[in-house]
Amino acid sequence: MYNFDQHINRENTNSVKYDLRAKLFKKEDVIPMWVADMDFQTPEFIREAIRKEAEKDVFGYTFRSQSFNESIVNWLLKRHAWSVESQHISFTPGVVPGLALLVNAFTSPGDKIIIQPPVYHPFFASILDHGRQLVSNALKFENNRYTMDFSLLKSQIDQRTKMIVISNPHNPVGRVWSKEELLELSEICLKNDILMVSDEIHSDLIFRPHQHCPLATVSEAASQQCITLMAPSKTFNLAGLSSSFLIIENEKLLHRYNEILEAYHLSLGNIFGNVALETAYNEGEAWLEQLLTYLKNNIEWVRQFLVEEMPQVKLVEPEGTYLLWLDFSALNYSDQALNHFIIHQAGLGLNQGKGFGKEGSGFMRMNIACSLSVVKKAMHQLKDAIGQKKEAS
Numbered sequence: 185m186y187n188f189d190q191h192i193n194r195e196n197t198n199s200v201k202y203d204l205r206a207k208l209f210k211k212e213d214v215i216p217m218w219v220a221d222m223d224f225q226t227p228e229f230i231r232e233a234i235r236k237e238a239e240k241d242v243f244g245y246t247f248r249s250q251s252f253n254e255s256i257v258n259w260l261l262k263r264h265a266w267s268v269e270s271q272h273i274s275f276t277p278g279v280v281p282g283l284a285l286l287v288n289a290f291t292s293p294g295d296k297i298i299i300q301p302p303v304y305h306p307f308f309a310s311i312l313d314h315g316r317q318l319v320s321n322a323l324k325f326e327n328n329r330y331t332m333d334f335s336l337l338k339s340q341i342d343q344r345t346k347m348i349v350i351s352n353p354h355n356p357v358g359r360v361w362s363k364e365e366l367l368e369l370s371e372i373c374l375k376n377d378i379l380m381v382s383d384e385i386h387s388d389l390i391f392r393p394h395q396h397c398p399l400a401t402v403s404e405a406a407s408q409q410c411i412t413l414m415a416p417s418k419t420f421n422l423a424g425l426s427s428s429f430l431i432i433e434n435e436k437l438l439h440r441y442n443e444i445l446e447a448y449h450l451s452l453g454n455i456f457g458n459v460a461l462e463t464a465y466n467e468g469e470a471w472l473e474q475l476l477t478y479l480k481n482n483i484e485w486v487r488q489f490l491v492e493e494m495p496q497v498k499l500v501e502p503e504g505t506y507l508l509w510l511d512f513s514a515l516n517y518s519d520q521a522l523n524h525f526i527i528h529q530a531g532l533g534l535n536q537g538k539g540f541g542k543e544g545s546g547f548m549r550m551n552i553a554c555s556l557s558v559v560k561k562a563m564h565q566l567k568d569a570i571g572q573k574k575e576a577s
């Protein structure tokens with residue numbers, strides 16, 4: 185059994201999550217439950233593989249061997265019943281850099297690219313920073329559940345619309361898109377010649393009975409017009425190691441992507457990241473199963489606590505990811521006042537909902553990939569703060 189209760193001190197390690205608190209929250213002792221990495225120890229079998237690699241005498245230019253791709257092929261087959269061919273795998277140091285490369289490879293300045301807010305904030309920048317037009321196909325929110333708005337999507341498409349970027353599963357709202365939803369989306373995109381980019385970085389973090397469906401698998405035609413971005417970084421806590429990958433089954437698209445990867449000289453990657461990815465996928469299943477059980481338990485604890493102790497705050501039921509999307513609108517705060525309250529009264533460092541687009545107004549995103557004792561402490565601090573607010577009003 186792996187121990188997910190163990191406390192790992194991440195302070196003074198240049199950790200974004202911990203050591204940027206003073207700068208970002210103006211309060212250095214908030215409980216950090218924001219940026220998407222986990223407080224759990226990266227599994228020992230991966231740390232051991234990195235240590236072994238570190239014993240080499242030379243760290244010169246190194247290419248990825250065939251076994252790197254094989255570890256991905258086997259993982260995708262085992263975990264997602266997706267049979268991909270080794271030659272359809274390409275590389276990117278990170279998923280967000282990969283997205284920026286795709287925007288540059290397959291669209292031109294002024295082209296329109298669709299996203300579905302509230303959504304992972306770098307999607308906005310990956311489009312706007314490269315001079316493309318952003319089209320917001322906001323998700324629908326009904327009965328505390330998010331769905332894709334297909335009629336809005338159809339009404340927004342025109343000649344300049346070239347690409348859609350989806351988060352599958354969706355950060356921050358926690359939806360695991362169903363095959364039916366993805367099929368409907370793909371049919372609209374196929375009809376209108378829109379390239380589909382599916383960011384599936386959270387796809388290993390799915391709570392049963394939900395199941396990840398890679399967008400590229402919904403039909404043969406979709407597989408030829410879809411590019412998938414994936415990584416072991418969220419799953420195994422490896423975000424600092426910069427090793428991610430793409431699946432591109434259309435040979436022409438693959439060739440074009442590889443050209444741009446070479447043009448920026450990004451294809452070699454980092455030897456430690458490459459060793460970590462391979463080891464994670466070859467040896468990580470048992471660890472991942474235990475992680476999922478632990479995360480699910482944290483979520484269940486939060487859900488029950490909210491219902492019993494803090495019904496004003498509503499949880500949007502997460503089907504995947506360790507990021508909780510919490511609806512604070514019943515507290516009737518402006519976004520600025522809510523943020524101030526969360527930091528200074530509750531002592532928590534969360535992501536503001538509106539950082540994911542204006543549709544996130546009134547929400548906060550909470551990362552519960554930490555020990556249950558920290559989750560409990562955070563929720564009690566929140567409850568006390570809300571209690572004090574009530575007394576004062």
Ligand SMILES: Cc1ncc(COP(=O)(O)O)c(C=O)c1O
Nearest residue numbers: 220278279280281304351355385
């Ligand atoms: C949907 C999504 N894509 C990409 C990333 C980050 O990818 P990378 O660190 O590989 O650039 C995150 C991190 O939170 C994410 O949630």
